[in-house]
Amino acid sequence: MKRFRRYYYDLFSRIYDRIIALHSKDKSESLRRFLIKKSAFRPGQRLLDVCTGTGAVAIEAARYVRGDGLVVGVDFSEGMLRHARKKAEGQDVPFFLLADVCALPFRKESFHVVTCSHAMYELSVETRRAGLSEFRRVLMHGGRFIMMEHTPPSSSFIRFLYMVRLMTMGSSGNREFALDERPEISRFFNDVSLEFAPTGRSKVVYGTKRSQ
Template sequence: MAKLRTGRQKYYNIFAHFYDLFIKMHSHNYGEETRKFLVDSAQLEKKRHPRVLDICSGTGSVVLAFSRSLPDSTAVGYDFALGMLYKAKEKDLAGKTQFINGDAARLPFADDCFDVVCCSHALYELKNQVRTEALLEMRRVVKPDGRVLIMEHEVPKKRLIKMLFYVRMLSMGPADSREFVKQGTAPFEKIFTHVSLSHTPSGKSKLISCRKQ
């Protein structure tokens, strides 16, 4: 297990050099629109000094969107790949976003300390048990009145694009990633009290909004 984890870290450390280009090609210029939708869905504009945690933050696009939209916020990007975090820090020109290296299933934060915890297009890449543990950790660290926001890919409707989509699932995620993406809100309803589903304006991604109370 440790060897597999180390191998995946090395993969993402290398992938970090091409990650932003890959996402730009994959999202077809919908990336900024998607991030805005996620930030708006957090509903933090009226909250003073909100605290935001972005799990599996990659090169920081989402956590930096929160940081720029909410100047008085404390925004934390959290990822297990140092290569991703180095790229994120390079993009943080204001130098006000925190970046922490660690395991999504073992968050080094106190209970009930974040107003929003989010994870964008990454949860499907975690193995089943690790994914569940990560969700339990997200529930633990979010405030009682806070939100956990999970952005995931929507399954394409066109046959060819759907086939390519599943090929990508198999190549980048564990064996159950395809089933996880198809399940909708079911995996989240086992952990959170209130769960709702919405879609980005492009329809290419879905947002699962979760609350523990």
């Protein structure tokens, strides 16, 4: 099943950026800035962008890096990463690595921030939970995990397609998660909050790693 998903994303990577540009009508850049702002990422810190796709969030975050700071983007699709590396050609950061969210190749407490944009709904429930546990492990104490997703569309046809996407890419447990992510995120992180982007069509959910 995972092999099929990876193959799907490898194919999708060829048109991904064009689809996003069409879909978001150029608001995606301001959304990425909103995500980075809410992540509380500071120059000199280390940020990990999981399910980085073609690297849009990692490349935006890299603009804030100073000194020892670092941005790493990981994805399990070599196709997506090929596009990400091409977009970041000539830049010192970000680095892009092939990795599954279920087994991140980093030591515990390596990052100040973990971001995940428009991917949590596409993971199976098991992968999402294994991933959340990994995000917690690689975050430093006091570090922030932040995810961004679309809010359910208002048009009934688009809402139908949105629900089909949730059901086919994940499972029925994803519908519940999409309606309110906070209960599940609270199992891994503290002080969990939800905020809407200025466009009103996207939201971020974030929490902090505290010792329990």
